[in-house]
Every structure is written in structure tokens, then in C-alpha cells.
Amino acid sequence: AQTIFSGIQPTGVPHLGNYLGALANWVALQKNADPQDRLIYSIVGYHAITLPQDPRRLERERMDIMASLLAIGINPERSILFHQDQVLEHVELAWILNCMTSMGKLKRVTTWKSKLAVARNDGTDKNQDDGHLSLGLFAYPVLQAADILLYKATRVPVGEDQRQHLELCRDLADVFNRTVKSPIFPVPRHIITPAKRVLSLRDPMQKMSKSAPAANSRILITDSFDEIAAKVRSAVTDSTRGITYDPISRPGVSNLVTIISGCTDESIESVVERLADKGHGELKGEVVDAVESKLGPVRREYERIKQDEGWIREVGRRGAEKARALAVETMVDVKTRLGLGAL
Ligand code: ATP
Ligand code: MG
The missing domain is CATH 3.40.50.620 (HUPs)
Structure with missing residues (x-):
């Protein structure tokens, strides 16, 4: 077992x-x-x-x-x-x-390295490698x-x-x-x-994350329909026509395709085939429907349980x-x- x-x-x-x-x-x-x-x-x-x-x-x-x-x-x-x-x-x-x-092993972990990079860039940590970051985070x-x-x-x-x-x-x-x-x-x-x-709706080079500062970069499982719609409508895409799945050169659009596929169990290939000639607005409409169909029941259950x-x-x-x-x-x-x- x-x-x-x-x-x-x-x-x-x-x-x-x-x-x-x-x-x-x-x-x-x-x-x-x-x-x-x-x-x-x-x-x-x-x-x-x-x-x-x-x-x-x-x-x-x-x-x-x-x-x-x-x-x-x-x-x-x-x-x-x-x-x-x-x-x-x-x-x-x-x-x-x-x-x-060994400390060496931990220093090579990318999550640590990226926290370190943030610390260096925001200027809080110019001289030391790991100045104010905690031993616990390490x-x-x-x-x-x-x-x-x-x-x-x-x-x-x-x-x-x-x-x-x-x-x-x-x-x-x-x-x-x-x-x-x-x-x-x-x-x-x-x-x-x-x-x-799943990638951030604001910066599709980053993963969607609870701790990212921008609240509209992520859809919460408790978001209302209106919140879902607003966040999806403002998602960063690109200026290329049509819908294709190409995570490297079209991360924003590909992420939206991933979201549809993840919420509906329709394959990526099938989503792309169906939407190939559609505009970004139509793609986003599909995303909103797919997310709502998945999260609507969760949101209602959450509200009940919270009582x-x-x-x-x-x-x-x-x-x-x-x-x-x-x-x-x-x-x-x-x-x-x-x-x-x-x-
Ligand atoms: P934080 O920013 O605080 O680290 P988080 O969004 O990364 O929050 P966690 O609680 O660290 O959330 O992770 C919970 C689970 O969700 C983990 O299994 C993690 O791999 C997964 N996970 C987190 N973000 C994503 C994402 N964008 N796409 C797919 N899985 C994710
Ligand atoms: Mg995490």
C-alpha cells in the first residue's frame, strides 16, 4: 500500500x-x-x-x-x-x-536563490548574500x-x-x-x-502564486463570478492573432489554454483546434465560463462550511x-x- x-x-x-x-x-x-x-x-x-x-x-x-x-x-x-x-x-x-x-545543497535550491535575488534587487541586501533572510527560510x-x-x-x-x-x-x-x-x-x-x-495572469513568466503582490494575478477558489471575469479580462496576452499553444513564445495565451483544459478536462490540442481562428476576447470568454463551472460549486460549498x-x-x-x-x-x-x- x-x-x-x-x-x-x-x-x-x-x-x-x-x-x-x-x-x-x-x-x-x-x-x-x-x-x-x-x-x-x-x-x-x-x-x-x-x-x-x-x-x-x-x-x-x-x-x-x-x-x-x-x-x-x-x-x-x-x-x-x-x-x-x-x-x-x-x-x-x-x-x-x-x-x-549540507549548506551547499541548500544553497543550490532555486526557491532560495530567487528569494535571494529579490533581496538583492530591492536594495535591502547589497553587501551580504543572505543578510536578512531567515535560517528558517533557508x-x-x-x-x-x-x-x-x-x-x-x-x-x-x-x-x-x-x-x-x-x-x-x-x-x-x-x-x-x-x-x-x-x-x-x-x-x-x-x-x-x-x-x-498555472502562470500568473499579470506576468506569465512567473507561476501563479499566493504571495505575489498583485491580487489580480491569481484567481482564488472563492472568487465570485464577477471577480473571475474581471481578472481574466485583464489577463496579459500578446498581439499575435489567433489562438495557438506555444508556452515559450506565447506564455499568456498558452496559460489561458492550459486553464481551459485544466478546468474542463478537454485536451490542449482540442481547445486549440476549436479556438484557432478566434480572438483573444473570445478566448477569455471561454476561460471565464470554464473557471466558473469548476469553481462555482466550490465557492458555494466554502460559504456553507464557513458558517x-x-x-x-x-x-x-x-x-x-x-x-x-x-x-x-x-x-x-x-x-x-x-x-x-x-x-
Ligand atoms: P506561496 O507563494 O505562499 O509559496 P503558493 O501559491 O506557491 O504560495 P503553496 O502553498 O506553496 O502555494 O503550494 C501548494 C501547492 O500548490 C504545491 O503543491 C505547489 O506545487 C502547488 N502550486 C503552487 N503554485 C502553483 C502553480 N502556479 N501551478 C501549479 N501548482 C502550483
Ligand atoms: Mg509556494
């Missing part, structure tokens, strides 16, 4: 990229995975605080993301759904893995590896942007196993989704209990192997 683990940061209501790139797969696995397979989905608060967060806002986001996951159809009876920050073993294993990770991929390995996960459904982090996790599983001379951790594999990478905060909290509490039971078992094993077992 497989153990499937994935996480999302409580840094805002999920957007269409999160949904098509990862969360839709989480839901699909509930139907398609073997009933013996264990599904574990986590809201990773300790990852969120690698960048500064306002405490009141973070608390609200943690509630909202739980409501979002329930709204898209995560069933807490089938899947273990919990807050990472309520299971302390994540931090404990992360520390142990930190001690087995070690982010190690915490992520701990999240996955703590449950001895074998499959990880995450978006394309996480590929390198998962590579590091696989490497750490191997390093640990060799260090203790025992196959404690399975080496986990990436599960890729068809729409693996009952007591239940949302209860789901989190029960999920954390189930996760902790598994985590404690792994940690006893891990610590004993390292000479840190009970005395």
Missing part, C-alpha cells in the same frame, strides 16, 4: 494554480487510490512563518484554508487532514535532518522533507514548482538510511498532475490526533537509531 502525503501553506485562500496543480489531485486520489492507501494532507503553518506573518491574519488563514480544503472535497473520514503546527514531531525530525544536510526544504518522511510517504502530489524540493527530500531519505544503515524511510516519488503549472467554525476546528483536532499517532511511531524508530532513544 502507498502512503500519499502533501501540504499547503496557510498563506491565503488557494488559487487556481494550487487547485489544478495539486489540490484537484488530492481529491481525485480519494476516489482513485487503493482503499488500503493512506492519504495525509497537511496545512503547513511552520512553513508559512519562514516569511514574516501577521499573527491575527495567520490564524484566520489557517481556518480559511481548512475550510477551502473541505470545500474542494477533502473528506476527513478518508484522508488525514491536519495542521502541521499541531504535530510537534515535524519540527523534531526537521532538526535531525538539518544536521544531515532550511524550508528540510522541514518539507521532514513532513513527508515523518509518515514514511511513498507518493507526493505537488506542483511542478516543488520538483527540486522533492529531489532534496529523496536525497535526505537516502542519506538518513545510509547513516543509520537501515532502510527506515522509503524514497518518495512525485505525482504529476496534467495542469502542472460552522466549531466543526472546522473539530476536524483539525481529530486530524492532528491521527497524524500524531503515526508520527510518534516514526520518531521512536528514528531516535533509537541515532542513540537518542528512551533511557
